[in-house]
Amino acid sequence: MSRLSVAQARRIAIAAQGLAAPRPSGRVDVRHLRKVFDHVGTIQLDSVNVIARTHYLAVFSRLGPYPMDLIDDYAWKSGEIYEFWGHMASLLPIDTYPVFGFRRDRRKMWSRVEEMIEEHPEDMEAVLEEVRLHGPISVGELSDPGSRTGPWWGYGKGKIALEWLFATGAITAVRDHRFTRYYADPAAVIDTEHFSRPELDPEESYRYLLEAGARSVGVG
Numbered sequence: 001m002s003r004l005s006v007a008q009a010r011r012i013a014i015a016a017q018g019l020a021a022p023r024p025s026g027r028v029d030v031r032h033l034r035k036v037f038d039h040v041g042t043i044q045l046d047s048v049n050v051i052a053r054t055h056y057l058a059v060f061s062r063l064g065p066y067p068m069d070l071i072d073d074y075a076w077k078s079g080e081i082y083e084f085w086g087h088m089a090s091l092l093p094i095d096t097y098p099v100f101g102f103r104r105d106r107r108k109m110w111s112r113v114e115e116m117i118e119e120h121p122e123d124m125e126a127v128l129e130e131v132r133l134h135g136p137i138s139v140g141e142l143s144d145p146g147s148r149t150g151p152w153w154g155y156g157k158g159k160i161a162l163e164w165l166f167a168t169g170a171i172t173a174v175r176d177h178r179f180t181r182y183y184a185d186p187a188a189v190i191d192t193e194h195f196s197r198p199e200l201d202p203e204e205s206y207r208y209l210l211e212a213g214a215r216s217v218g219v220g
Contacts (some may be wrong), residue, residue: 010114011207012217013217013218014038014047014219016215016216017040017216018035018036018040021062023062023063024064028065028066028067028070029064030070030074030078030120031090032063033063033071034080036059037091037093039062040058041092041212041215042053042087043058043059043084043090043091044087044088044089045088045090046089047179051177052068055071055075055142056071069177069196072176072177075091075175076174076175076176077174079094079190079191080093080094081094082094082097082172082190083172083174083175085100085103085167088200094190094194097194097195098194098199099200099205099208099209100142100205101169102199102200102201102202102206102207105141105169106202107168107170109164110160110164113160114163116157116160121153123144123161124165125187126144126173127142127161128165128170130142130220131165131184131185135182135184136173136182136183136189137182137183138180138181138183139156139158139181139183142158142162145157145159147157166183171183171184172189172190212214
């Protein structure tokens with residue numbers, strides 16, 4: 001059996017992640033973004049913004065300077081990428097939509113969602129109906145978003161309902177250049193070709209993700 005040194009393994013992983021390739025000499029366009037996603041498979045989103053948000057930095061580290069609205073348009077307007085809970089909140093290629101059915105179906109219900117469904121199930125239904133009728137819509141545009149209950153994750157009832165519906169696939173989300181999340185009916189945002197495809201069973205999904213993760217670091 002062949003063995004790799006630590007240095008060799010590092011070089012393979014760096015190359016597989018697209019970090020060793022020369023940066024484009026001309027203007028960066030959507031073809032370069034596709035190549036980035038071919039290498040990395042997914043890009044995590046994060047609301048923390050120091051130098052720039054993480055998805056901008058992941059692209060910059062591979063392509064160099066580029067117009068930042070290019071990734072915004074590609075991520076939320078092209079139909080080729082969508083946002084969902086991959087590792088964390090992530091940008092994912094649209095052909096993985098059926099892969100994450102197991103995650104949409106098996107979400108463990110949050111305590112505040114349990115409280116809402118037990119005490120005021122009509123609130124969840126009202127938010128879902130509002131998204132279907134008026135989406136894409138932000139939490140601030142809900143007719144009754146509710147009041148925050150504290151700092152950080154002390155969301156109001158509207159935000160709790162939206163996030164749960166998003167996590168379970170009842171709705172999806174897009175963002176604008178300010179990183180504001182807007183919620184929408186999946187059928188209005190995701191092409192029917194992908195939205196209507198049969199979901200993989202959990203075992204198939206795990207195998208797919210394991211193989212994709214291995215390829216992204218140079219294995220296989």
